[in-house]
Amino acid sequence: MTENVEKFITAFADSLKRNTFVKATLGNYKGDDPHLQRINIRTIETKKGLRLFFLYKYDTRDTAKNYAFDEGLELIGKMLDGEFFSGHLFTTDGDLQLDIGKKGSRLNKAKPTFKTINKPVHDREKERLIDPRSPYLRALGIATDSGEIREKQHRKWTQINRFVEILSSLVEKSSLKGKPSLSIVDMGAGKGYLTFAAYDYFANTLGLDVSVVGVEARDNLAKLSDDIARAVGFEKLRFEQGTIDSYELTNVDILIALHACDTATDDALFKAISAKAELIVAAPCCHQQVRPQITPPAMFRDVLKHGVLLERTAETLTDGLRSLLLEREGYATKMIEFVSVEHTPKNNMLVGTRLTNAKDTTNIVAEIAEIKEQFGIKNQRLEQLLEGENADAK
């Protein structure tokens, strides 16, 4: 065992003894298992007493195992000797980052990310990607001071978890997988719940060098969220007051736009396409532009005489056209259910992943024109913005 690995293990053991241990991760795996990616470690209360809980993260599944402290520490020492090339220890005294390279290793100390220890997870509890005891959840009023999710915030908590699960799985399947640094912009960030969660997951859980910007039109919200980001020490998370259409987006890996009102979603999609974002995640809401333009084709006239059905048709056509436009612009798309309808009716999530090779888009262009013609749609904001850009390029 090298000197720095030994120091890392000693600090780990010391934090368990002194009850300052919060959690640890082992990353940068270069061992024989082609699917193993990292291990998240925390304590867990079992019938046999307090144990180390290892969550083995694979590309498509997770497995878990508990170890007695001595056994777990010995295993970590072995794993850091040729399998995992980085380790991150979080204690309430400070964080310790171990990086092992070809020419030696570095052990860096930093101020504690977490100022209180987590209550050990019970082995019946579901392993979540987000720690309910993270300080930002308290600051945002989702969790109480003791780290319990507030009664009235369970819906929001479900949404936050679902969002991080989706984002994590999308990144794993995209060209961003394994990228050590990520630039994320969340447009129409609102109170920032999902923006904080994305930052916390990529920066603190995965240990990536991530910078996240939340863009929000309302000054008071942007300021409050930015103050909270400073207070909880999320150094590379910031919130800016501004509108989506005037935001200068240049360098972005992931563009998020969740429930940005009406055509603000189109503005965000347009910015993402123009900046060549690798991944686009949008949950459209309040579709107002297309609805008044629709005159259903003759065969649907009676079916769509009911306002509520016409409303849903307008939403479907708007999001369907957005998806086709993304495809036309070189993205693979899918539409998934964000959270179940019992939580919010605005639950479609449009995902775009940038393709490396251009596809023939002749059919898509024809299909867009046909849909617009059939339903009498003259203007769709994303298409208008893209047309403007194409006209400028000519």
Ligand SMILES: C[S@@+](CC[C@H](N)C(=O)[O-])C[C@H]1O[C@@H](n2cnc3c(N)ncnc32)[C@H](O)[C@@H]1O
């Ligand atoms: C319904 S909230 C959604 C907040 C958050 N994205 C979420 O899903 O929890 C929409 C937010 O987008 C902001 N917004 C709407 N249009 C915007 C625009 N054009 N530019 C910037 N922010 C905008 C609103 O002020 C509001 O805070």
